[in-house]
Every structure is written in C-alpha cells, then in structure tokens.
Amino acid sequence: MSTDDKKPFPGKIPTHIGIIMDGNGRWAISRGLPRMAGHRAGTENLRRIIEACIDFGIKYLTIYAFSTENWGRPTQEVQGLLRIFQDVLKRELQELHDQGVRLRHIGRLDRLKPSFRKNVLQAIEYTQHNDRLILNIAFNYGGRDEIVCAIQKMIEDGVKPEEVTDEKVGQYLFTAGVPDPDLIIRTSGEMRVSNFLLWQGAYSEWYFPSTYWPDFDKEELRKALLEYSSRQRRYGLTSPSDVDPRANVC
Numbered sequence: 001m002s003t004d005d006k007k008p009f010p011g012k013i014p015t016h017i018g019i020i021m022d023g024n025g026r027w028a029i030s031r032g033l034p035r036m037a038g039h040r041a042g043t044e045n046l047r048r049i050i051e052a053c054i055d056f057g058i059k060y061l062t063i064y065a066f067s068t069e070n071w072g073r074p075t076q077e078v079q080g081l082l083r084i085f086q087d088v089l090k091r092e093l094q095e096l097h098d099q100g101v102r103l104r105h106i107g108r109l110d111r112l113k114p115s116f117r118k119n120v121l122q123a124i125e126y127t128q129h130n131d132r133l134i135l136n137i138a139f140n141y142g143g144r145d146e147i148v149c150a151i152q153k154m155i156e157d158g159v160k161p162e163e164v165t166d167e168k169v170g171q172y173l174f175t176a177g178v179p180d181p182d183l184i185i186r187t188s189g190e191m192r193v194s195n196f197l198l199w200q201g202a203y204s205e206w207y208f209p210s211t212y213w214p215d216f217d218k219e220e221l222r223k224a225l226l227e228y229s230s231r232q233r234r235y236g237l238t239s240p241s242d243v244d245p246r247a248n249v250c
Contacts, residue, residue, distance in 0.1 A: 017058055025038050027212035060181075071111070188211070205233065
C-alpha cells in the first residue's frame with residue numbers, strides 16, 4: 001500500500017454509491033479477447049472496488065450486476081454470466097464476510113435455478129450481521145419493475161390513496177431501509193440511466209468516466225469522489241449564492 005493510499009480522503013464522502021459497471025465487452029474486444037473475458041475481468045475488479053469503498057469509509061454500495069433486460073442477450077453470454085456470478089459468490093463469500101461486508105439482493109430471484117437461488121439466500125443470511133459495508137447486488141433488477149412491484153404490494157396490503165407518500169413508497173422498494181444513493185457512477189463514458197435506481201436516484205449526483213469497468217480502479221474511484229466533493233447538492237432548491245439580494249420577497 002502506498003503512502004497516498006493511507007491518507008484520509010480530503011473531501012466529503014458519500015454515504016451511498018451506485019455503480020453501473022459498464023464496458024466489460026468493449027474492454028475485451030479492444031484487446032482482441034472474447035466478451036466473456038471482459039466479464040471475468042469485471043468481476044475481478046469488483047473485489048478491488050469493494051476494498052476501496054471500505055478504505056474510503058463508504059457505507060453502502062449498490063452494483064448493477066444483471067438487469068431485467070439482460071436476459072435478451074445471446075443465450076451463450078447469459079449462461080456464461082450466470083456461471084461467473086455463481087463462481088464469484090462461492091469463491092468470494094468468506095472473504096467478504098471477513099471484511100465485514102453484508103450482502104443484500106435487490107431485484108427478483110425467480111428466474112434463477114433453485115440451487116443458485118438457495119446459494120444467494122444463504123449468503124445473505126450468512127452476512128446479515130455485518131455492517132462495515134452494505135453491498136446491494138442488483139441482479140435481475142429493473143427500476144421500472146421495482147416500482148411496479150411496489151405498487152402491486154401496496155395494493156395487496158390495502159394502502160389507501162391518501163396514505164401514499166414518498167416515504168410509504170420507499171418502504172415497498174427493494175432498497176427499503178437503505179438511504180438513497182448520493183453518487184451514481186456509470187463507467188465506459190456512456191451517459192444513460194439504463195433503468196437503474198429510477199426512484200432512488202432522483203437527486204443523485206452522476207459521474208460518467210470514460211474508463212471501462214475492468215480498469216476502474218481505486219484511483220479512478222478517488223477521482224469520482226473528488227468530483228462529488230466539489231459539487232453542491234441542491235435537491236431542486238437554490239443555493240444562497242444564487243439568490244439575488246436585491247429581489248423583493250413577499
């Protein structure tokens with residue numbers, strides 16, 4: 001570890017970061033490798049970013065691992081991704097637990113094989129008392145689907161129209177109990193939301209580095225945090241410096 005790695009971060013740290021881990025396929029193709037090599041490299045990089053988040057003191061990390069739309073990719077790629085996820089879960093679970101990482105799943109598990117679904121649920125239970133970093137894995141997840149599920153559950157529970165508030169909806173989302181993301185990062189330079197945390201990210205700061213996900217290391221994360229630290233979050237309001245002191249206020 002370098003001396004710089006040991007220095008405290010100079011700016012404000014977001015409580016919750018979301019990451020759209022984009023660019024695995026293009027990273028591989030740019031190196032003359034098959035797309036699956038990029039996905040494998042991406043999962044290896046995830047370990048480094050988790051460690052970096054712990055070092056920086058970030059409490060919540062939500063990663064976009066597999067969307068509801070990803071099932072439409074070629075069958076061979078989908079099956080390869082599922083195998084990678086299963087292998088990573090088995091290989092990394094103990095290390096994540098030892099580091100104090102709590103695993104949570106957001107999305108649906110119903111399309112997974114029973115054995116894989118069982119492994120996911122066991123991993124969630126095994127790490128449930130950890131609190132150093134809460135890792136939300138968005139797998140078979142879509143923001144629109146999440147909102148539809150929330151509405152359906154509220155109807156099932158007999159929630160009355162006048163009882164529907166921002167807070168009430170939040171209680172029915174997959175992320176219930178988790179603060180909204182302060183910062184959302186999408187690697188690879190693409191500037192799209194892609195159905196990720198549509199409700200929760202309403203007032204998040206966004207950051208779009210051109211770096212492909214397998215190359216997005218701790219230093220790249222530091223740059224993202226510095227950029228976030230330089231911004232002033234307004235939540236639809238104005239900052240004091242934006243107010244004209246000459247204006248008459250009724």
